[in-house]
Amino acid sequence: MSDATTAEKRYYLDDLAVGQRFSSGSRTLSAEEIKSFAREFDPQPFHLDEAAARETFFQGLAASGWHAAAIAMSLMVRGGLPIAGGIIGAGGEIAWRKPIRPGDTLHVETEIIEVTPSRSKPDRGTVVARSDTINQHGEIVQTLTPRLIVPRRPT
């Protein structure tokens, strides 16, 4: 994966328009990564142990939703959403739509939904995006709808 700072073009608010799309690189998740994240942040049986997970709602080991969110962010920061000044979120919505399983290969496709210059701060604006995390079967496993703070191009 390339580091975000090596991306060729970085987008200011002025460069973004509704309907623009960006695509990230991909990342494959191992069972050990799922368990390691869960041990620190989400120690529940369905994220920690294959056998215990089979008896739960998830019917098998599944990644923590917060792990899924963090992976989406890592893919966007590493070139999947090349915003000038970096990816700075004020908040947003998240929906977990299907379990993420060991061995899944994920990438993120982002579409720009709203672009709103700030009325009070002339150097920035707000962008709403929809970022779908998609697995190797083409299934959307997570949809994130972040509100981002994006700088205007310096004049």
Add this chain to the structure above:
Amino acid sequence: MSDATTAEKRYYLDDLAVGQRFSSGSRTLSAEEIKSFAREFDPQPFHLDEAAARETFFQGLAASGWHAAAIAMSLMVRGGLPIAGGIIGAGGEIAWRKPIRPGDTLHVETEIIEVTPSRSKPDRGTVVARSDTINQHGEIVQTLTPRLIVPRRPT
């Protein structure tokens, strides 16, 4: 921190009501933890390096928002929201309200906002909660509004 499985009472849908409140233990975040999470999931200057961070929007090192979300989850799983069957989220909203700095001590206060039995699945329902992450100054740094899948008490 106690493990969630040692919590005395676990709440089924039938035990939850609008306005009920739960409080978590607390956790202090170091600069190294902030940087370590960022190196893996959110490698941007304001999460990685004190000096570089001073020149950014955050004006100093700040935790990744996804680190903040994961910490809130860890506090809820470890006794802060003792739901029977575990904390299973379908999604929700997140708002990052203030930066989280190195040395901050965080806890989570959760209030139950909605309790809705499923019409199609008699063994479960949906709960909406509001979970504020609060720092040592009493400031709300993050508000998470999860939609949770909660089992009904077995009859």
